[in-house]
Amino acid sequence: xxxxxxxxxxxxxxxxxxxxxxxxxxxxxxxxxxxxxxxxxxxxxxxxxxxxxxxxxxxxxxxxxxxxxxxxxxxxxxxxxxxxxxxxxxxxxxxxxxxxxxxxxxxxxxxxxx
Amino acid sequence: xxxxxxxxxxxxxxxxxxxxxxxxxxxxxxxxxxxxxxxxxxxxxxxxxxxxxxxxxxxxxxxxxxxxxxxxxxxxxxxxxxxxxxxxxxxxxxxxxxxxxxxxxxxxxx
Numbered sequence: 197x198x199x200x201x202x203x204x205x206x207x208x209x210x211x212x213x214x215x216x217x218x219x220x221x222x223x224x225x226x227x228x229x230x231x232x233x234x235x236x237x238x239x240x241x242x243x244x245x246x247x248x249x250x251x252x253x254x255x256x257x258x259x260x261x262x263x264x265x266x267x268x269x270x271x272x273x274x275x276x277x278x279x280x281x282x283x284x285x286x287x288x289x290x291x292x293x294x295x296x297x298x299x300x301x302x303x304x305x306x307x308x309x310x
Numbered sequence: 311x312x313x314x315x316x317x318x319x320x321x322x323x324x325x326x327x328x329x330x331x332x333x334x335x336x337x338x339x340x341x342x343x344x345x346x347x348x349x350x351x352x353x354x355x356x357x358x359x360x361x362x363x364x365x366x367x368x369x370x371x372x373x374x375x376x377x378x379x380x381x382x383x384x385x386x387x388x389x390x391x392x393x394x395x396x397x398x399x400x401x402x403x404x405x406x407x408x409x410x411x412x413x414x415x416x417x418x419x420x
Contacts, residue, residue, distance in 0.1 A: 298355035
């Protein structure tokens with residue numbers, strides 16, 4: 197089944213403890229992206245990647261890192277999480293960014309930083 | 311920066327009533343996509359509008375793209391409980407980036 201898989205679904209951690217949220221897609225999509233969703237603010241893009249080894253900042257990149265060493269994987273890294281990073285995170289992918297294809301989203305990761 | 315304003319933030323309707331959400335961009339868009347997010351779920355693509363003045367229908371859902379390609383709307387006729395969720399528009403700007411509206415949450419009154 198074609199899908200975007202995120203793990204974990206839920207994560208509770210403490211301030212400063214490094215964490216990684218994984219994202220994997222099995223559709224051979226070139227473009228992958230991370231969003232955070234907060235009430236009243238909709239979806240805000242954190243980072244995106246047009247292809248392997250190509251990553252760019254989105255609208256809210258501070259406090260986050262990403263890597264794209266393989267086409268299928270696009271992990272989101274929080275080196276030193278803070279409470280303001282408590283949010284619902286979504287990974288998404290699409291075949292090719294410039295051809296108007298829709299985004300396919302993962303099921304989300306709800307992160308709480310205390 | 312470029313923005314897509316989406317209103318209202320919430321809409322409470324009785325089952326069977328109509329629902330409409332509106333998106334307005336500060337700049338001309340290349341196209342606009344609509345997504346639905348069920349409670350506890352992830353956004354799911356509904357449709358894409360590309361042409362000026364375009365109107366598309368999916369059963370009880372009607373999507374419109376304005377003549378100036380700066381605004382769009384989604385209208386649901388005779389809402390059902392299965393329509394509950396948050397509807398997002400996402401417009402593609404001149405740099406080909408998607409700019410998201412904040413979403414409209416459709417709530418069916420008990």
